[in-house]
Amino acid sequence: MLCRHFAADKSSQILLIRAEGQSNMQNKKNEFVVPEPPRLDRTVIDEWLSHFPELSGLDDPVWQKVLDSARPVEIPSGTTVFRDGDGCQNYMFVIEGAVRVQKMAENGREIVLYRVNAGEACILTTSCLLSHQRYPAEGITENKLRAISIPVKLFDEGIAGSAGFRSFVFSSYGRRIADLILLVEDVAFGRMDIRLGQYLLDSANDDGEIALTHQAMAAELGTAREVVSRQLKEFERRGWLKLGRGAINISDLPALKDHLSTPI
Amino acid sequence: MLCRHFAADKSSQILLIRAEGQSNMQNKKNEFVVPEPPRLDRTVIDEWLSHFPELSGLDDPVWQKVLDSARPVEIPSGTTVFRDGDGCQNYMFVIEGAVRVQKMAENGREIVLYRVNAGEACILTTSCLLSHQRYPAEGITENKLRAISIPVKLFDEGIAGSAGFRSFVFSSYGRRIADLILLVEDVAFGRMDIRLGQYLLDSANDDGEIALTHQAMAAELGTAREVVSRQLKEFERRGWLKLGRGAINISDLPALKDHLSTPI
DNA sequence: TATGCTTGTGTGACCATGTCACAGACGAAG
DNA sequence: CTTCGTCTGTGACATGGTCACACAAGCATA
Numbered sequence: 001m002l003c004r005h006f007a008a009d010k011s012s013q014i015l016l017i018r019a020e021g022q023s024n025m026q027n028k029k030n031e032f033v034v035p036e037p038p039r040l041d042r043t044v045i046d047e048w049l050s051h052f053p054e055l056s057g058l059d060d061p062v063w064q065k066v067l068d069s070a071r072p073v074e075i076p077s078g079t080t081v082f083r084d085g086d087g088c089q090n091y092m093f094v095i096e097g098a099v100r101v102q103k104m105a106e107n108g109r110e111i112v113l114y115r116v117n118a119g120e121a122c123i124l125t126t127s128c129l130l131s132h133q134r135y136p137a138e139g140i141t142e143n144k145l146r147a148i149s150i151p152v153k154l155f156d157e158g159i160a161g162s163a164g165f166r167s168f169v170f171s172s173y174g175r176r177i178a179d180l181i182l183l184v185e186d187v188a189f190g191r192m193d194i195r196l197g198q199y200l201l202d203s204a205n206d207d208g209e210i211a212l213t214h215q216a217m218a219a220e221l222g223t224a225r226e227v228v229s230r231q232l233k234e235f236e237r238r239g240w241l242k243l244g245r246g247a248i249n250i251s252d253l254p255a256l257k258d259h260l261s262t263p264i
Numbered sequence: 265m266l267c268r269h270f271a272a273d274k275s276s277q278i279l280l281i282r283a284e285g286q287s288n289m290q291n292k293k294n295e296f297v298v299p300e301p302p303r304l305d306r307t308v309i310d311e312w313l314s315h316f317p318e319l320s321g322l323d324d325p326v327w328q329k330v331l332d333s334a335r336p337v338e339i340p341s342g343t344t345v346f347r348d349g350d351g352c353q354n355y356m357f358v359i360e361g362a363v364r365v366q367k368m369a370e371n372g373r374e375i376v377l378y379r380v381n382a383g384e385a386c387i388l389t390t391s392c393l394l395s396h397q398r399y400p401a402e403g404i405t406e407n408k409l410r411a412i413s414i415p416v417k418l419f420d421e422g423i424a425g426s427a428g429f430r431s432f433v434f435s436s437y438g439r440r441i442a443d444l445i446l447l448v449e450d451v452a453f454g455r456m457d458i459r460l461g462q463y464l465l466d467s468a469n470d471d472g473e474i475a476l477t478h479q480a481m482a483a484e485l486g487t488a489r490e491v492v493s494r495q496l497k498e499f500e501r502r503g504w505l506k507l508g509r510g511a512i513n514i515s516d517l518p519a520l521k522d523h524l525s526t527p528i
Numbered sequence: 529t530a531t532g533c534t535t536g537t538g539t540g541a542c543c544a545t546g547t548c549a550c551a552g553a554c555g556a557a558g
Numbered sequence: 559c560t561t562c563g564t565c566t567g568t569g570a571c572a573t574g575g576t577c578a579c580a581c582a583a584g585c586a587t588a
Contacts, residue, residue, distance in 0.1 A: 103445060105453040107576095113445060124441065130431060131438025136445040160424055167394060173437055174395025177388065180444040181367060181377060181400040188451045188486040189369040192574065213536065222452040224575055229537060245536060245583055371547095456545065477565065488546055493566060509554055509565060 044072050045148055048095040052119040054168050062161030069154045075145040083138040088129055091155040092122045097145035102219070103137045111187070111222030113137055114179045123172045126155065187222060195221050196231050197260050200241070200250065208250035308336050309412055312359040316383040318432050326425030333418045339409040347402040352393055355419040356386045361409035366483070367401045375451070375486030377401055378443045387436045390419065451486060459485050460495050461524050464505070464514065472514035 045067055049056050055063075073092070075081060081099060082088060092099075099116040101124060116122045116139070128135055129152055150158070158165045186195060199220060204210050214228040221228070232248065235241050240256045242249045250256060309331055313320050319327075337356070339345060345363060346352060356363075363380040365388060380386045380403070392399055393416055414422070422429045450459060463484060468474050478492040485492070496512065499505050504520045506513045514520060 103449050103452075105449065107453070109453055109575095111448065111452045113448060123437075127434065127438035127441050130434035131442075132435075133438050133442055136442045156427075156430075159430060160427070163420075163424070166420075166423060170391065170394035171396075173387075173441075174391035174397050177391050177437075177441065177444065178395075178397055178400045180441065180448065184375065184377060184444065184448055184451060184486075185367050185369065187448060188367075188375050189371070189373055215536075222448075225537085226539085226576080227574060230539085230574090233538075243537085373546095479565080489566085490547080490568085491545060494545095494568085497567075507566085 041072060042067065045070055048072070048146065048148065051095070054119070054171075055164070058162065058164035060162050060164060062158060063165050066150060066154050066158040066162070066165065070148045070150050073145075073147045073149045075141050075147070077141055077143050077145075079141045079145075081139045081141060081145075082125070082135050084135055086135045088125050088135060089152065091126055091129070091150040091152065092116075093148040093150065094118050094120055094122070095146040095148060097141060097143040097147075099139045099145065100142050101137050101139045109222065109224065110219040112220045113183065114176060115142070121169065121172050123169070123176050126169070127173075129155075191263060192221070192223060192227060193231055193234075194260055194263055196228060197235075197256055200248065201253075201257065201260075204248075204250055208253060210248040210250070211246060212248070213246050305336060306332065309334055312336070312410065312412065315359070318383070318435075319428070322426065322428040324426050324428060326422060327429050330414060330418050330422040330426065330429065334412045334414050337409075337411045337413045339405050339411070341405055341407050341409075343405045343409075345403045345405060345409075346389070346399050348399055350399045352389050352399060353416065355390055355393070355414040355416065356380075357412040357414065358382050358384055358386070359410040359412060361405060361407040361411075363403045363409065364406050365401050365403045373486065373488065374483040376484045377447065378440060379406070385433065385436050387433070387440050390433070391437075393419075455527060456485070456487060456491060457495055457498075458524055458527055460492060461499075461520055464512065465517075465521065465524075468512075468514055472517060474512040474514070475510060476512070477510050 049067075070093075072095075075097075077097075081092075084104065094116050096118050098118065099122060100112055101114055101116065101122075102110050102112045104110045122139065124135060124137065124139070127133070159169060196217065199217060200210060203212065214232065215225045218225045218228045232241070232243055235256070236243050238255070240250065240252045240259070242251055313331075334357075336359075339361075341361075345356075348368065358380050360382050362382065363386060364376055365378055365380065365386075366374050366376045368374045386403065388399060388401065388403070391397070423433060460481065463481060464474060467476065478496065479489045482489045482492045496505070496507055499520070500507050502519070504514065504516045504523070506515055
């Protein structure tokens, strides 16, 4: 409960992040202290932001002021950046890496709600912040995360004064809400074979390989490990893929794709 | 698709709303044209807003300007105010009545995502508007709806200039997102008997009566009518309630409540 | 090379939920 | 009273989730 600190220590400018707890997903490292560059580095921030057209085009003075108080942050993979029930402090803008936002049930089952990818902002932070609520889910870094942290006060000034930033933030909200509604639809009405098949396609590399355990896939889809195992076995029986320990190899991509549109 | 108009006709100041399509919920009336008061009526708006402390306390000039261009709207019960796939035009603030926001599957099953009650704003509208997306769900009035409509341009000015309005809007977003996450959790991990029992408690009046069809409850919970029927029958068998046509009477409230915490 | 440990996978039995088909019951309209 | 549309009940079956447990693949260590 009280083991997370996500605020700058005034004297040392050190950002403390604790990662504890359990997750069925990969990347379960537990890190404790993440050092942060002690001074504002506009050059770095400008360089990072330059990859993202929505914001890099902005040149209004308020946005520039916001950037001046922004602080670059680096967080190792597998760190819990916020947990269910926490309060929160900063507005985070992801430059590189991703944060997996997930919900965990009492019985241990998990479901991934969405990911905050590079070029996106963690709107859950904002929304908690401004509606004085606690996080309704937890967020875990999936890769080494580079992000820009903006204090609440500056975030608010940015929203007030920069039409471009405002537009960006509301866009983020819109996409997240649409994502969540899609997820509700999927979970409530979707069939497991289709959802799993789709997930396989999404996470396969160019060679049709997927390096995930069944448990990880179950946590992604919000189902049980056995269900994934059974379904994958059935896919293998049909000759669409080959199973290995912690790895899957898609051998008949067209057939798998075809199944997604013609389930029967 | 093209049968909805939700913009003021410049010459006549008439708000056109068409309600068509099918829904398994109640209130299936199809209305066509909703006349709207032709002039701005600050008195009416002030009176309505006075019931909602979050906004009525605001006296900054920008918010007052927003209110000056706000238009009161009345929409009959059962009207589809927006449908899945639509674009949108106005920011709506509900004064009285409620809008049910739901998602419909291809096979006809439905699920209620949330309700926009009196004192709340339809953030889906805003989010679509500002992220240039289409509605990912549909909205239907459940009672006679009184609302205040604010044009996009003024909404944007309000966000920029009024800290109070900004805070209100972000609060709305936060609550909706939290609601949706709770719903995902419920649908993904929750048991049907618990969800149904909870819904019964929530929708019963003081006498323990619920005037809803099994189909309506199924649409609320995103399940099938048969499942609700079976579950209710089981509740009746246990002596917790009595079933009637289109109505349920809770006869043992304590036992029902107890089941929600001790399912077994 | 054996040994034991941890993690990942396979499987059968059983319960919960969703689908389908169809019967019957109720109430309103004629 | 009949007719009709709506609402409810039910059995059979398909899918998905839970539980218990076996077994296999990798890894570390003796």
